[in-house]
């Protein structure tokens with residue numbers, strides 16, 4: 560006898576109050592090749608037609624699950640492994656040492672956030688992970704020739720990462736590797752936003768002027784092994800709870816542990832298993848907004864059910880904090896009027912991030 564699919568609901572944080580999504584109670588299943596495709600970026604620097612071809616694959620993925628893998632992305636394996644070793648060295652320290660770079664020392668939430676310090680979904684446990692975050696600083700951006708000018712602009716204060724490097728100076732190579740890895744991901748993310756522009760049937764450079772000094776957060780994340788946590792066997796015991804990403808594009812390196820789950824277009828959890836040599840790419844809420852909901856900002860979460868630790872290294876690209884952006888013209892017609900008001904990515908990010916931290920929303 561065929562079994563009926565059973566559904567439950569997941570409650571999400573949004574700036575307009577809680578939003579509910581239907582979710583199958585079946586265990587996660589492997590995705591089909593169309594649900595989370597592997598897209599080859601090997602020709603991304605080989606001319607316009609090659610990028611159009613990549614963009615058409617990205618468009619299909621963005622309109623389907625909103626998640627895909629990229630291979631031949633250009634970030635050397637040696638750098639990925641070196642960054643991972645720095646992340647591991649950082650998290651292996653005592654809490655006291657990690658607190659030297661506590662996010663509380665910063666106005667930008669960069670630095671160290673301990674296990675359980677966030678809860679991105681209030682119907683699940685607090686997030687059983689610890690993170691180290693590096694925010695955008697023009698001094699680290701290879702495309703900015705006069706970072707002093709941006710740093711002197713009093714209307715926006717960038718991440719001041721000096722305290723991060725002072726508090727980690729005893730880990731050899733931590734600063735150099737962390738900045739080099741952040742820079743390479745920023746370069747790749749800027750290439751990807753051009754691909755997304757093409758995928759939206761817009762000129763490929765249309766987002767260039769809003770990504771000159773963008774939101775760009777590079778994280779190291781450690782999910783402790785299940786034996787180290789209290790009750791790692793219930794459905795709601797999460798490494799990071801069910802959520803959507805806030806900004807435009809996420810690039811994620813994950814180790815071979817597994818545990819990343821992605822909600823499919825048919826409301827089932829998909830197992831976004833690690834694929835060697837790839838990064839995972841997904842769309843955030845701000846890009847979904849700009850695309851008038853054509854591109855999907857997809858619900859995902861992480862479990863670490865193994866006794867061994869899981870490490871991941873996400874990178875979140877937004878737009879320039881002060882650039883007010885509206886739904887792109889190619890996504891508006893008579894049948895599809897703009898669903899959203901223009902808003903700056905900085906304000907959007909600040910408010911959504913405050914919400915996920917349980918802090919007040921500013922006007």
Ligand SMILES: O=C(O)CCC(=O)C(=O)O
Nearest residue numbers: 780799813819861871873
């Ligand atoms: O660690 C992962 O695999 C994903 C983390 C994530 O979804 C996030 O930090 O937004």
Ligand SMILES: [Fe+2]
Nearest residue numbers: 802803804859
């Ligand atoms: Fe995420």
